Amino acid sequence: MNNQLTKQSKFLSLVLRHKPSKIGITLDPQGWIDIATLIAAAQRHGIALNEPTLRQIVAENNKQRFAFSPDGLRIRASQGHSIAVDLALEPETPPEILYHGTAIRFLESIRQTGLEKRSRHHVHLSSDYTTAISVGQRHGKPVVLVVQAGSMATAGFSFSRSANGVWLTDHVPVEYLAIPE
Numbered sequence: 001m002n003n004q005l006t007k008q009s010k011f012l013s014l015v016l017r018h019k020p021s022k023i024g025i026t027l028d029p030q031g032w033i034d035i036a037t038l039i040a041a042a043q044r045h046g047i048a049l050n051e052p053t054l055r056q057i058v059a060e061n062n063k064q065r066f067a068f069s070p071d072g073l074r075i076r077a078s079q080g081h082s083i084a085v086d087l088a089l090e091p092e093t094p095p096e097i098l099y100h101g102t103a104i105r106f107l108e109s110i111r112q113t114g115l116e117k118r119s120r121h122h123v124h125l126s127s128d129y130t131t132a133i134s135v136g137q138r139h140g141k142p143v144v145l146v147v148q149a150g151s152m153a154t155a156g157f158s159f160s161r162s163a164n165g166v167w168l169t170d171h172v173p174v175e176y177l178a179i180p181e
């Protein structure tokens with residue numbers, strides 16, 4: 001993805017996850033916005049966005065962060081919101097093990113309270129170790145925690161999976177985490 005597209009993609013993350021008011025739009029309760037409305041609002045605020053560019057961003061985004069509605073008329077972020085949206089994801093049975101990448105400096109606090117959702121709507125978990133490392137790296141020296149997701153599900157904790165394959169849950173208590181010393 002070239003620089004211009006990456007910039008537009010970051011702008012989309014901002015308005016579709018965190019601050020739609022920045023360009024005067026409102027998302028529906030499931031986080032969707034009409035593509036034509038989004039493009040017009042972006043253009044009014046000096047962001048050169050058009051439909052082909054939007055389609056390219058959705059197709060090429062490295063984490064598949066955005067998705068079109070089945071009728072192709074609306075777009076939303078697949079996960080990672082800080083504003084209130086209900087993605088209406090179905091609960092799904094997770095694999096036995098999931099991974100959470102974080103920074104070493106957070107471990108002491110995580111040992112006290114387990115994994116919390118912080119400013120997001122869920123705790124984000126990955127099914128592969130490599131993804132977890134790169135998620136953790138965003139915060140500092142990375143460390144990967146192993147989550148006993150299968151045991152959590154058996155104990156009644158609910159999991160769902162976003163359109164881009166991120167596993168989501170509300171809280172991971174310490175007893176389901178392997179935390180390195």
Ligand code: HQG
Nearest residue numbers: 080102103106109110113114115116118120124135139166
């Ligand atoms: C940490 C990216 C102290 C948690 C990624 C994480 C992901 C605690 C940070 C998505 C804690 C929150 C989400 C506790 C959790 N004490 N720290 N009790 N519980 N934390 O960014 O999981 O690029 O909100 O370990 O790929 O890093 O945005 O969550 O380090 O899917 O598309 O608090 O964001 O995707 O950080 O990342 P974040 P995350 P995008």
